[in-house]
Amino acid sequence: MSSLYPLIQNETIKMIKKRRFMVILLILLVLIPIFTYAQYRVSAERAKQFGTSNWRIETEQRLKDMTNRLSSPRVSDEWKKTMRVTMKQLQYALDKNINPSTPNGVTFTREFMKNALILFVPLMVSVIGADLVSSEQSSGTIKLLLTRPVPRWKILLSKLIALIMFVSLIIALIGGISYLISGAVFGYHGWDEPVLVGYRIVGDELSVADVHGVSQWRYILMEYGLSWFSCVVVACMSLMVSVLVRSTAAGMGIMLATLIAGTILSSMASSWTSAKYLFMLNLQTIDFLTGALPSIPGLTLPFSLTVLAVWTAGALAVSFAVFTKRDILN
Template identity: 30%
Template sequence: MAKLLKLIQNENMKLYKRLGTWIMIGIIIIAVLGIGVFSKFFMDSGENTNWQQRLEAENLQLERQLEESPFQSAGEAYVTKQIAINNYRIDQDIPPLHSQSLWGFMIDTTNLTGIIALFAIVIAGGMVASEFSWGTIKLLLIRPVSRTKIILSKYITTILFALFSMVSLFLFSFLIGSVFFGLEGAEDPYLVYNEGEVRERNMISHIIGLIGFNSVDLLMMVTLAFMISTVFRSSSLAIGVSIFLLFTGPQVTQLLSSYDWAKYVLFANTNLQQYTNGTPLVEGMTMTFSIIVLLVYFILFTLTTWVVFKKRDVAA
């Protein structure tokens, strides 16, 4: 364990000595600041004015839709949930979230996890392949440390970078949101509709949950990029393929959703929010099913990485 920790420390030192690593972190911070400036100075400040009347009008429209439209069960459940939450807001005097508030701004910035995934893929794609291209892999393997610990230290370092980026995103979004929008409404809860009843949840835990949901896609794509980097010893191939799949995989899977076998595709399962904020991509899918599918893919990617690196002839 001590040797593994030392390897992780060394990998982190190499990673954070690179100017490119800090440029990535800087871009995340600048993106958060940019969203804050846009929300503060360029969005309609009257978004939450007369919100009670707006919600009452929205409920009337939703109730009319329930009476006139033959909703499927999922659509009817969504409309019922929205009406209940709107009524609860009116009764308890809890205004809806909007971008010009601390929590609304922080929820908007959770979309930046896509940028973090992009940067983590770049790190993962070069983590192993760069050792081969620079010729330093032989120096690395002559150490009295097993190859398993070497490849594990590199993977953990990549995940730690992604985690550090996520924490930075959360902290800077809170700081910038507090400066731009203040702490007014910070005590407001997040409302959920469960078993026919509206319940209040802590807003910070909800935001952390959103980041966690978005991190599932990140984890799988980073693991895929790491595997390609190890198998083919090409950082450009690992980065290119992973980024291509990151942006096109969900769209292609959506087109294939009419086929039952599509539920076994990786990208049909990475969005776990489909079980909390909508309907499954393919009928019959459950969160347990998606978690099992994700675990199978994760084991396949990591096992392939380990076997190839373990058997790799560095002289070749």
């Protein structure tokens, strides 16, 4: 471990000097205030539309609107299934008198992560990880690194640890910045307010047999923990691509295309059941907390976590095998 620490320190310094992490921080500082203002405008428009800020009246009106849309022949069957699940969740929240979206900084923080995990956060992680090895191969600095009396696997392991550290920092920054900025607008309260969890999808129907309330701070720990795991998977896949592809641009292009393809497939491949074994379609682990209808039938939280773990193990095995055996010096 003593010989590994200087390597991790070296990798951390190199990642900071690339300034990509600073660019990500700048993006968060610009976009989160925009999303906060957008949420504020939505809340104001709803209050104006319904003539009240009472969440029960707004929810009842949403249920009426969805009921009317269900009778429209222009709405697809897939979208009708999603609406029926949402309607049952809203009705359950009304019955239990629990506001599903209380306007405060804590609620914004959890909702922002739920939406950001779809594509935004994985893209930022891939930008950091996709050139971790390929940039050094193209510039030739990897040759200097390999001349040190350190096993190759330790060099790659130090890169992996540094990458996971930055992934963890990104997740923490998203939560911290979201709470600080949105709290200034909506208030910093709400940590102990209840959130309903335990929804299960049985076939195309929503089961509320195991639904119970947990405080928002517990929910956020679960949500950000699942998000961290999904982002670590993306980081490991990016590391593998960086090892296999010598071009930084090509590595980033592969990861961007893969993640975007996963987003497209999630809305188009509901009848392609074999697609559930692709890691891109299992990244939305937060959906299982909210009870959202899975993009492909058969997806569950244990199944998605298992698929992601297998892909991660495979990506790391390929990365270490190729990196330790490839003739990088010539």
